[in-house]
Amino acid sequence: MKFSRDHGLAERRTTATEAKAALLQAYKAAHAAADPEREARMAQRAIRAEERAKRHAERDRLKAEEEARAEQEAREREEAAIAAARAEQDAREQAEASRISRVVEDEAARKAERDRRYAARKARQK
Template identity: 70%
Template sequence: MKFTRDNGLSERRGTAAEAKAAQLQAYKAAREAAEPMNAARQAERLAVAAAREQRHAERDRLKAEEKARLEAEAEERQAATEAAARAEIEAREATEKNRISRVLEDEAARKAERDRRYAARKARQG
């Protein structure tokens, strides 16, 4: 069978334009039909992103608390070390002062004994 229609340029262009318009209408209809699903998916994505941000914020908060706790412990250890060093220095100084005071007392006692012997000798001679 022979086609009786003449597929000229203008007819082909018209058919292509009609097909293009039909595709555009089908796309718009599909887009409008999918709009509620897209909105639901977008809301779900936003909820997931918000939950992720919340988890990140919580993790950052916990890291900051842990860091602060470790710093506080380090400061406490440093303070304890310094206090122990200070106590050791003070103990050494106290020991040194006691030794010096004992030496001075011993020397004073020797002088007193010497003076007593001198006075006793003078009393016997005189």
């Protein structure tokens, strides 16, 4: 048996619009019914976000402290290395100065010995 009504374009359009409106109303009704739960979920979500922000801030603070401590240790190591290098340089300079003074003293002693021998030889010739 054939349908007695011919579903034309206008009728199909109205039926689709009514169906969409009914779906929208059902969604709004379900959304309104779930609203107290939604508020609780949103509050929980906000609390978790705040806790997460606190954890991130604490982690960033600890990271900054660790970096500052590492920089301080690096500076101290560098200063210690510089001090050790200075001490080594001073020791080298002191050793060089000591060696130079010994060479000068040895040279002076050699000249004094040579002068003494010369004076002794002159004294024997007279």
